[in-house]
Amino acid sequence: LSEKHRFYAYNSSVHKFVRNLITEWRRLDLPFAGETIVVAVSGGADSLSLLLAVSDLQIRKKLDLRIVAAHFNHKLRGRESDADEEFVKQVVSERKLEFALGHGPIEQAGNLEQNARDARYAFLAEIAANLRAGYVLTAHTMNDQAETFLLNLIRGSGFDGLSGMRPVRDLGSGGVQEVGMGHDSSTPLLLHSPTLLARPLLRWAKREDTENFCHESGVEFRYDTMNEDMSFKRVRVRQMLLPILKEFNPNIVETLANTADLMQQRSEPRVRGQEAGGQSTAVPDEPLIRDLKVLEPAILQETLRSWLKSRRGTLRSIGLKHIEAIERLILSTKSGRIVELPGFGRVRRHDGRLRFENIKVD
Amino acid sequence: LSEKHRFYAYNSSVHKFVRNLITEWRRLDLPFAGETIVVAVSGGADSLSLLLAVSDLQIRKKLDLRIVAAHFNHKLRGRESDADEEFVKQVVSERKLEFALGHGPIEQAGNLEQNARDARYAFLAEIAANLRAGYVLTAHTMNDQAETFLLNLIRGSGFDGLSGMRPVRDLGSGGVQEVGMGHDSSTPLLLHSPTLLARPLLRWAKREDTENFCHESGVEFRYDTMNEDMSFKRVRVRQMLLPILKEFNPNIVETLANTADLMQQRSEPRVRGQEAGGQSTAVPDEPLIRDLKVLEPAILQETLRSWLKSRRGTLRSIGLKHIEAIERLILSTKSGRIVELPGFGRVRRHDGRLRFENIKVD
Numbered sequence: 001l002s003e004k005h006r007f008y009a010y011n012s013s014v015h016k017f018v019r020n021l022i023t024e025w026r027r028l029d030l031p032f033a034g035e036t037i038v039v040a041v042s043g044g045a046d047s048l049s050l051l052l053a054v055s056d057l058q059i060r061k062k063l064d065l066r067i068v069a070a071h072f073n074h075k076l077r078g079r080e081s082d083a084d085e086e087f088v089k090q091v092v093s094e095r096k097l098e099f100a101l102g103h104g105p106i107e108q109a110g111n112l113e114q115n116a117r118d119a120r121y122a123f124l125a126e127i128a129a130n131l132r133a134g135y136v137l138t139a140h141t142m143n144d145q146a147e148t149f150l151l152n153l154i155r156g157s158g159f160d161g162l163s164g165m166r167p168v169r170d171l172g173s174g175g176v177q178e179v180g181m182g183h184d185s186s187t188p189l190l191l192h193s194p195t196l197l198a199r200p201l202l203r204w205a206k207r208e209d210t211e212n213f214c215h216e217s218g219v220e221f222r223y224d225t226m227n228e229d230m231s232f233k234r235v236r237v238r239q240m241l242l243p244i245l246k247e248f249n250p251n252i253v254e255t256l257a258n259t260a261d262l263m264q265q266r267s268e269p270r271v272r273g274q275e276a277g278g279q280s281t282a283v284p285d286e287p288l289i290r291d292l293k294v295l296e297p298a299i300l301q302e303t304l305r306s307w308l309k310s311r312r313g314t315l316r317s318i319g320l321k322h323i324e325a326i327e328r329l330i331l332s333t334k335s336g337r338i339v340e341l342p343g344f345g346r347v348r349r350h351d352g353r354l355r356f357e358n359i360k361v362d
Numbered sequence: 363l364s365e366k367h368r369f370y371a372y373n374s375s376v377h378k379f380v381r382n383l384i385t386e387w388r389r390l391d392l393p394f395a396g397e398t399i400v401v402a403v404s405g406g407a408d409s410l411s412l413l414l415a416v417s418d419l420q421i422r423k424k425l426d427l428r429i430v431a432a433h434f435n436h437k438l439r440g441r442e443s444d445a446d447e448e449f450v451k452q453v454v455s456e457r458k459l460e461f462a463l464g465h466g467p468i469e470q471a472g473n474l475e476q477n478a479r480d481a482r483y484a485f486l487a488e489i490a491a492n493l494r495a496g497y498v499l500t501a502h503t504m505n506d507q508a509e510t511f512l513l514n515l516i517r518g519s520g521f522d523g524l525s526g527m528r529p530v531r532d533l534g535s536g537g538v539q540e541v542g543m544g545h546d547s548s549t550p551l552l553l554h555s556p557t558l559l560a561r562p563l564l565r566w567a568k569r570e571d572t573e574n575f576c577h578e579s580g581v582e583f584r585y586d587t588m589n590e591d592m593s594f595k596r597v598r599v600r601q602m603l604l605p606i607l608k609e610f611n612p613n614i615v616e617t618l619a620n621t622a623d624l625m626q627q628r629s630e631p632r633v634r635g636q637e638a639g640g641q642s643t644a645v646p647d648e649p650l651i652r653d654l655k656v657l658e659p660a661i662l663q664e665t666l667r668s669w670l671k672s673r674r675g676t677l678r679s680i681g682l683k684h685i686e687a688i689e690r691l692i693l694s695t696k697s698g699r700i701v702e703l704p705g706f707g708r709v710r711r712h713d714g715r716l717r718f719e720n721i722k723v724d
Binding site for chain 2: 153154155156158159162233236237240241244245248249251252254255256258259261262263264265266296297298299301302319320321
């Protein structure tokens with residue numbers, strides 16, 4: 001064997017990382033054979049370790065799937081971005097897997113980080129739809145979960161936010177496929193066959209585990225210099241907040257990820273329904289102020305979040321202060337008042353009701 | 363009026379602090395007349411502001427209660443402790459309120475902070491029982507709630523811990539009064555007439571509000587030097603962790619206190635029942651391992667916490683790592699294994715069941 005191929009996969013024993021992955025695979029009820037899965041690969045340790053482990057399971061005949069590695073080149077870091085692409089391409093071809101490539105440029109106006117994520121997920125959804133893949137796999141770890149939990153906690157995002165990321169969720173619009181025409185030929189008949197987003201590392205893998213597995217597989221992973229950019233709140237949480245928390249509890253990452261998991265178990269079925277379908281909420285499109293006024297404060301806040309999510313499509317950028325501003329709108333005696341929301345949209349008090357207005361300015 | 367009496371209470375307008383207190387008083391359904399309440403007063407800004415505001419409401423005839431200010435001298439700081447006592451006595455006598463005094467010394471072995479709290483609460487419960495007071499009031503603020511939330515989050519205390527302190531709860535054994543003998547003369551008939559612990563500042567007052575109200579009332583409050591002692595985890599949370607969190611969100615104290623409140627609204631009735639009675643859990647005294655094994659991980663953890671609380675009496679010092687150790691006990695194939703718990707008690711796997719053993723060593 002060449003140096004390049006002396007990664008552990010050809011050894012006889014199954015690496016602990018791979019054993020943990022297959023255990024979680026069963027728990028999440030992911031497919032073992034006869035289906036197509038898309039694995040999102042940036043080239044960093046997390047996504048690379050997932051790809052290597054999935055590939056190993058395929059080689060060992062534990063899996064019999066069509067595996068497509070999907071890389072999105074954001075074109076945000078010039079040569080560095082292109083080098084990432086080349087690197088992923090090479091690893092994928094060495095493992096004899098299929099490769100799908102998407103690329104930027106990314107919309108520069110607004111929140112760049114968010115625009116990049118939107119473009120990446122749109123690409124993954126499109127690839128999955130084209131391939132009729134049932135699953136897109138991303139390599140989020142317990143560290144990502146802990147950071148998400150803290151970001152949501154700091155923002156005051158309420159119960160759903162503290163539930164963090166779910167190990168399996170609907171990928172969204174990418175799963176809606178046009179399959180034919182209905183009786184009224186002006187209305188296409190849409191069959192909702194959702195592609196699911198699965199995060200099989202989320203509940204057990206830490207960043208050091210993915211790095212170790214790459215090392216022990218003999219593969220050098222790529223570093224994303226944006227992970228060091230302190231202008232990103234997530235980076236500040238990782239570099240400033242988590243080290244302080246670690247002084248109190250050395251296992252803080254597991255503790256926070258576990259807490260998010262606990263919240264998920266406690267969240268009511270309607271929350272899951274909302275996340276998957278977005279429409280199962282009982283709050284009317286334009287709720288009556290007088291119905292809202294009688295709610296307990298914490299219940300009111302959750303109701304407002306739920307309503308806003310269903311009307312606005314997302315709670316992105318919405319923090320406690322915005323929910324509280326809407327509360328003041330409800331409790332105020334003046335009519336015709338407005339709360340402007342960050343990013344896009346606003347809430348108007350009108351005719352005894354709350355109304356969401358989307359006045360997206362490009 | 364002498365300088366001493368030019369505090370705002372004799373002015374015509376009601377201070378915002380007092381208005382907020384009476385609003386919360388109604389919300390918590392606290393008594394307005396014909397009852398006795400005990401107000402715990404250390405001499406710090408929080409408890410002093412509560413006493414001053416309650417006294418103001420009495421002067422304004424909004425309240426018509428027997429008000430007893432209760433001070434516990436821990437005798438932990440020598441002359442400083444005695445000066446606190448003298449100071450509280452003077453404020454109380456100026457307001458023509460009744461005064462109850464308890465004092466140490468506190469048991470030095472073990473957790474001093476915890477021993478002091480236990481002695482203080484035992485004193486408050488005893489005073490309340492003697493006076494047949496329905497309520498003991500303590501002056502915990504949103505800051506205390508935020509700190510408690512963070513301490514519990516860091517420890518990995520599960521759902522109940524993240525609910526933080528409740529604005530009203532049973533004070534405990536102090537409310538059980540022996541009122542006569544039953545048919546079997548060897549068994550005293552106990553009437554459970556609980557004294558409630560109420561925290562009427564918890565949901566709206568911040569530390570700066572209590573300090574401002576004292577200043578504006580013309581009363582100098584006392585500082586407890588133990589609040590600066592970084593050997594206490596709570597002090598480190600206040601001095602090290604919260605300032606970092608404030609860089610992310612200037613309103614972090616409100617946000618965290620609000621989150622705890624949200625958790626309380628979400629917690630199931632059984633949790634409240636457990637807190638009040640301690641016995642309403644459905645988990646058997648010695649649960650079968652095989653019944654526990656089938657539970658979802660997060661549900662198992664909550665079940666174990668609930669069981670441990672009912673058997674051990676308290677979850678004090680119990681963190682995620684201890685619950686996880688018990689989980690490993692359940693999942694292990696070896697029998698006769700033991701998990702030692704911090705402070706006191708241990709859990710044994712025996713005969714297919716979990717058993718709690720209390721082997722308190724003095």
